[in-house]
Amino acid sequence: MLEDLLKKGGLAVNIAVLLKQTPDTESVIRIAGDGKSIVTDDLKWIINPYDEFAVEVALRLKEKHGGSVVIVSWGPQRVVESIRTALAMGADSGVLIDDEALEGSDSLGVAKALAAAVQELNPDIVLCGSRAVDYDEGQRGAMVAELLGWPHLALGVAVDSDGSKVQIDRPIEGGKVAAEADLPAVATLGGSHAVWNPRYASLPGIMKAKKKPLANKKLADLGVDPSECGAGAAKIRVTALEMPPERAAGRIINGDLDTAGKARELVRALHEEAKVI
């Protein structure tokens, strides 16, 4: 009731968070036999940390102004677990686009499905991470904004809204930019865990999340032509993945030398071998 009153006063904001499930950043990643994908067996999956920041921002806006937060994600049923985690943090409902036709999509294919889901939900603000920690393409938010014809505020490290506009701060070299856009709008989040400090879900939130609505959608439900998504429609192809080179072993300065000797040897090694001084 209060939420409705706030809404009438132009304060409450309905927010959709576009959430990607990514491998846990702690996981050991192995490249698959084809050389351009990763082995997904036995991986632990998490909410893309940048999207987790978006969930946190959405919940703070909801706490401040009223409104609702819906989580929109895509992928197989394992993604339900990540949506439930966001619901346990405090989001109100979830939508999972689970359609085999999405498999192998590039960012544009996924963005088409997400934009269609957003259109159906009709939120005031769309939030998502500026990038995902898996392929780091950084295209999702911008593409969804473009497909919707909405403004896109990129790389926010502070976000607020008065119900008619959304404002962000974006760090730039040596300073910051404050920018705003009329709603509806898309904002993507930068920053770090230290900037946003996303909340942990505890038992009452986790249990509440079990009973919150989570809708499964196919592309057809969203009015998206499956031939516009998937590997066949992908305009970007990953051609190769490569692991970072193994780090060379460190070198320890001879411990038998006295302090001055160690310092001399260190300076010599840095100058002659590492060539950094």
Next chain:
Amino acid sequence: MERHAFILANTRVAVPLLCPEIRLRLITPACPLWSATEQDLAQLSLADPYWGFCWAGGQALARHVLDHAAGVAGRRVFVFGAGCGIDAVAAAKAGAQRVLACDIDPMAATATQINALLNSVSLVTTTADMIGSPLTGFDVVLAGDMFFDPSLAAQVFSWFGRLARDGLEILLGDPGRGNLGGQPLVKLFCCMAPADVDMDGSRLQETTVYAWQRDGRKL
């Protein structure tokens, strides 16, 4: 840890907002388990403790049962998805001839027994999956807040349809979870119940108790 001891160690006696005449052992903010994270729960290997909370739908249904004791007095009551046991306790307090509280989670069965004792009523629990059973020997079915999952709801509703045709009276409580569309239900009672697991009752949500219509009128 043994179930009984685990529940006693991890719950506190609480009074549900809508049913001050009932006392229940629940997971409250005073319990360490309240602040457990997903990782903590995984380490405990504790199945989702639905039994630790008194859900809005079950609470409203219990209120209705207590206020309309004649509806269950002297009758044989089956409680589907007993959880903490509030509806089973309410039916027993209202004078049901016998109460069978069903929940497939053994923790819920134990919690229901503990809560029955706490309220000085007696009832029987089962952990059998009773969906589809003809429930021979019962007159009334109570189901509080069991309609949060669309596929489970669909399964339960086709069972309830058969039970209603066999003459059982079915009452259910639901805080607008959105899965009741198309079912032959009539509203009996509407109230504001504590929002999901919001123990201090500071947030309320509209919750409705329905009866299954035997003549098949749709909601």
